[in-house]
Amino acid sequence: MSKKTAVVLFGGQSSEHVVSCMSVVNVIDHINKDKYDLLLIGITEEGHWIKTESVKEIKDGTWREGSVRAILSPDAGMGAVILLDGTKTELVEADVVFPVLHGLLGEDGTVQGLLELSRIPYVGCGVLSSAVSMDKLYTKIIVDDLGVRQAAYVPVMRHQLKNMEQVIARVEERFDYPVFVKPSNAGSSKGVSRAEDKKELETALLEAARHDRKILVEEMIVGREIECAVLGGGNQPVKASGVGEILAAAEFYDFDAKYNNADSKTVIDPQLPDGAAERVREAAKAVFQAVDGRGLARVDFFVKSDGTVVFNEINTMPGFTAISMYPMLWEAAGISKDQLVNCLMEDALSRFDD
Structure with a gap:
């Protein structure tokens, strides 16, 4: 049986560029090389698409110096990547794409839209589910109708900050301090702040506005941070x-706590109040299906001391780094990283057959 060509995208223009470069190394390591020939394409933070020769180049960062540019053709009749090396042009037909991209301009439906135009099967959620899951405000609007408990919130638009006193009054009318302030579209807790008083709220709103024009101010939920991995969708259960x-290790699980603080830890199958773990699992599936998810997602919750489960957010391309929860959870369930990646690739190949 002839091998298929799998395009693996990584890097990207988001604040999670470095995390993607860490994730992709693990993904590549677990793709079955007997079934797939790999075409590695890195996207620089400036948005240049570059053919990458090896995992070694990804690890040492030299891939960014590559001279061969890559263009994913949107022509549905081609299903191909165009490689440009000076005056030389090469067309590589692609059977499947694994977009190991986290955050904006990668996990938010933009790359997924390009892949839909090209009609190249790809791993993960589609345009709609990627976009609404990346946008915390619209995720909340969808979850509001599910009957799944989530943190109460006040939406704020960047232009409204010209009348900062009115915005603060609206928040203070709804919530007591402390509150959390988040940009609606950002990854890995970038721009997220905890505000203990009016002055900190103003600072937090301005910081969030640097990352997105839509901002969420949420009530503080006191609870344990619990995550659940989801697999399937499309024509699969x-x-x-x-x-x-x-x-x-920090006051809350921000970017530095996730990736730069060795004291942050993950625990698989923690002891929770009776029935809470199953309620998390059922809520995770409900949220995933509500956003029309496909392939994979990690769904995050808080569990309060009385066992109440509170939805936090959904990530449609969760991390695959050595410390990432998503593959660890499936390994604990008896699905190895090899099996997990193969399952995702096989599902992708059937994407346009549903």
Whole structure:
């Protein structure tokens, strides 16, 4: 049987560029090389698409110096990547794409839209589910109708900050301090702040506005940070893993706590109040299906001391780094990284057959 060509995208223009470069190394390591020939394409932070020769180049960062540019053709009749090396042009037909891209301009439906135009099968959620899951405000609007508990919120638009006193009054009328302030579209907790008083709220709103024009101010939920992995969708049944707990080394699980603080830890299958783990699993599947998810997602919750489950957010291309919860949860459920990646690739190949 002839091998298929799998295009692996990584890097990207988001604040999670470095995390993507860490994730993709693990993904590549677990793709079955007997079934797939790989075409590695890195996207620089400036948005240049560059053919990459090896995992070694990804690890040492030299891939960014590559001279061969890559263009994913939107022509549905081609299903191909165009490689440009000076005056030389090469057309490589692509059978499947694994977009190991986190955050904006990668996980938010933009690349997925390009792949839909090209009609090249791809791993993961589609345009709609990627876009609404990346946008915390619209995720909340969808979850509002599910009957799944989530943090109460006040939406704020960047232009409204010209009348900062009115915005602060609206927040203070709804919530007591402390509150959390988040940009609606940002990854890995970039721009997220905790505000203890009016002055900190103003600072937090201005910081969030640097990352997005839509901002969420949320009530503070006191609870344990619990995550659940989801697999399936499309024409496959949706499965939920067991649960894992984040023990953040910082006041909350921001970008530095996730990736730069060795004291942050993850615990698989933690002891939770009776029935809470199953409620997390059911809610994770419900949220995934509500956003029309496909392939994979990690769904994050808080579990309060009385066992109440509170939805936090959904990530449609969760991290695949050595410390990432998503593959760890499936390994604990008996699905190895090899099996997990193969399952995702096989599902992708059937994408346009549904």
